Amino acid sequence: MDWGMANRMHRMFSPASGNTVMLAVDHGYFMGPTRRLEDARATIAPLVPYADALALTRGLLRHSVDPTTSVPIVLRVSGGSTILKEDLSHEAVTTSMEEAVRLNVSAVALSVFVGAPHEHESLVHLSELVDDAEAAGLPVMAITAVGKELEKRDARYLALACRVSAELGARIVKTYYCDDFSKVVEGCPVPLVVAGGPKLDSDEAALTLARHAIDEGAHGIDMGRNIWQSDHPVAMLKALRAIVHEKATVREALDVLNGSKANPSPRAAVT
Numbered sequence: 001m002d003w004g005m006a007n008r009m010h011r012m013f014s015p016a017s018g019n020t021v022m023l024a025v026d027h028g029y030f031m032g033p034t035r036r037l038e039d040a041r042a043t044i045a046p047l048v049p050y051a052d053a054l055a056l057t058r059g060l061l062r063h064s065v066d067p068t069t070s071v072p073i074v075l076r077v078s079g080g081s082t083i084l085k086e087d088l089s090h091e092a093v094t095t096s097m098e099e100a101v102r103l104n105v106s107a108v109a110l111s112v113f114v115g116a117p118h119e120h121e122s123l124v125h126l127s128e129l130v131d132d133a134e135a136a137g138l139p140v141m142a143i144t145a146v147g148k149e150l151e152k153r154d155a156r157y158l159a160l161a162c163r164v165s166a167e168l169g170a171r172i173v174k175t176y177y178c179d180d181f182s183k184v185v186e187g188c189p190v191p192l193v194v195a196g197g198p199k200l201d202s203d204e205a206a207l208t209l210a211r212h213a214i215d216e217g218a219h220g221i222d223m224g225r226n227i228w229q230s231d232h233p234v235a236m237l238k239a240l241r242a243i244v245h246e247k248a249t250v251r252e253a254l255d256v257l258n259g260s261k262a263n264p265s266p267r268a269a270v271t
């Protein structure tokens, strides 16, 4: 791996744990002003100190993130459909590699829609993006999107989508946790990170999902709604860090969550 590529990967994935806690705030690119992300700057600012990377679009980056930040940026570069359409798979690459380099990002991210009407285009877009990104020394993160078909989130489907993404050159794949997740991990030769999906019933349920994902081989999370739609987003992010980086049990992570709720303090040392 070339130095630039290796450096970007190591800035996102902790050399100590090998894992990453990415904060996903890219939902607005097709969902509009998602609940509790309406004022993105206000939502993002207190969370950034606890994130290993921030996943978002160029618009939100320019308008809602202070350029003095040192947090690595995973730039979403695909789009072109909104939730008003039944088929969300009609996407293209919406941001050039020149722009990604200008924004000094650490990785670029694009959704692939395996099995959807625009499967072919999304896979060709991934391959072309990999060509451009590799030339610039940037890793590509493929996102195995399911559109509105949340029931697609099973091991057989996700193993296929993740493996195809890796074969086409993605260096990181973002997917969903599912039953038999270890089968998805086994078939994918590059690091997997898991999304949280729609807000779960409790913070404990999201921590449990993260614990299972890491235990079964994920290299981290790229989570959004279960963090910033929580009533205690900073405490939630700290608890997730304990799981992803410190091997905390769900019980221990809940102690971190409750401790942080009771005593919110500025960032001291982040592991």
Ligand code: 5RP
Pocket (backbone or CB within 6 Å): 024, 025, 026, 027, 055, 143, 195, 196, 197, 198, 222, 223, 224, 225, 226
């Ligand atoms: C939107 C995305 C999100 O970044 C991804 O789904 C992670 O967020 P959440 O944990 O809220 O599902 O890719 O297209």
